[in-house]
Amino acid sequence: MLRFAAAIAMVFCCSINHAHAAETQVLRERVVAVLPDGSLQLAQTGKAVFANTIAPDADTASSWLAAQVLQQEIRFTSSGTDRYGRTRITSDVQEKMLREGVILIYASAGDIPTSYHVAEASARAAKRGVWVNDSLTITPEKALELKGGFHLVEGTITRIYEGKSATYLNFGEDWQSDFSITIAPKLRRSMKTFLANLKAGDRVRVRGSIIEENGPMIRLNHADNIQAIR
Numbered sequence: 001m002l003r004f005a006a007a008i009a010m011v012f013c014c015s016i017n018h019a020h021a022a023e024t025q026v027l028r029e030r031v032v033a034v035l036p037d038g039s040l041q042l043a044q045t046g047k048a049v050f051a052n053t054i055a056p057d058a059d060t061a062s063s064w065l066a067a068q069v070l071q072q073e074i075r076f077t078s079s080g081t082d083r084y085g086r087t088r089i090t091s092d093v094q095e096k097m098l099r100e101g102v103i104l105i106y107a108s109a110g111d112i113p114t115s116y117h118v119a120e121a122s123a124r125a126a127k128r129g130v131w132v133n134d135s136l137t138i139t140p141e142k143a144l145e146l147k148g149g150f151h152l153v154e155g156t157i158t159r160i161y162e163g164k165s166a167t168y169l170n171f172g173e174d175w176q177s178d179f180s181i182t183i184a185p186k187l188r189r190s191m192k193t194f195l196a197n198l199k200a201g202d203r204v205r206v207r208g209s210i211i212e213e214n215g216p217m218i219r220l221n222h223a224d225n226i227q228a229i230r
Contacts, residue, residue: 030073034065038103039086051079051088052116052224053098054106054150056130064102069093079109095119101129104136106150106207107222137205140171140179143216153179153218154205154229160198167195169204177215181206181226184219191223203229 033041038061039049055061076091095115097103101123105116124131138146140155158178159170167188172178181204188195198204206226208218220226 024077026075026077028073028075030071031065031069032071034062034070036062038062038065040065040069040089042087045078045087045089047084047086048076048078048089049082049084049086050094050097050103051090052105052107052110052112053094053103055103056136056150060129061097061102064097064100065093068096099123099128101127101131104130104152104207105224107224109222112224140216143179143210147210147212147216150207150209152205152207153210154203155179156203157198157200159200160195169198172215175214179216180214182213182217182219187220187223194223194226194228198228205229 027045029045030043031040032043035041035047036058038055038058039047042048074091074093076089076093079088079090081087094103095113096119098105098116098119099122105112105120123129124134127134130136136150137152137154140153143151143153155171157169158172159168159175161168161170161175166185167183168175169181169183170178171180183191183195204226206218206220208221208225210216210218
């Protein structure tokens with residue numbers, strides 16, 4: 001019985017390792033088409049979209065991809081599909097696009113490579129691509145006028161409230177009308193160290209879609225979508 005149990009455990013362990021290896025396998029495929037929204041049509045995989053990045057200007061991203069990778073083979077790993085059925089892929093193409101200011105980091109799952117942050121910071125410092133006039137970065141006050149779109153909001157925290165349902169970072173005197181960031185409990189646990197070092201008076205940069213809920217708000221969906229500005 002013990003030998004049988006050990007054999008089952010070994011098979012189960014090997015199956016998990018095999019599945020993990022398959023999930024992270026590096027693939028190579030030809031880009032057969034670049035779609036207007038900045039996604040790709042791959043030879044075998046079909047429609048694919050880059051994971052953990054976003055193209056603020058789809059036309060610019062499509063033009064860049066058409067010039068750089070159309071009918072060429074790219075290396076990538078895949079990680080499931082998005083809500084539109086497109087395969088989410090991670091490729092070294094993204095780092096080049098970040099460095100040229102064609103796309104931005106917008107984390108949704110997994111860890112973001114440090115090289116991505118370095119590439120984006122380089123483009124921002126050199127004012128390349130979307131950073132040429134940095135119209136995407138706005139103040140908390142400006143967020144009142146720009147609900148519904150993706151933006152980077154930079155501002156000084158006026159109050160941190162730890163509620164049962166979420167942590168709230170407020171950026172004004174009236175939490176019912178001023179800009180705020182909401183951090184759900186599940187994400188709050190993974191951000192314990194970051195939040196422990198955060199206090200009123202600190203400046204942060206957050207990225208995401210601005211919604212209306214007691215004033216303009218961004219619901220943080222990933223720890224890499226907020227940074228302290230020291």
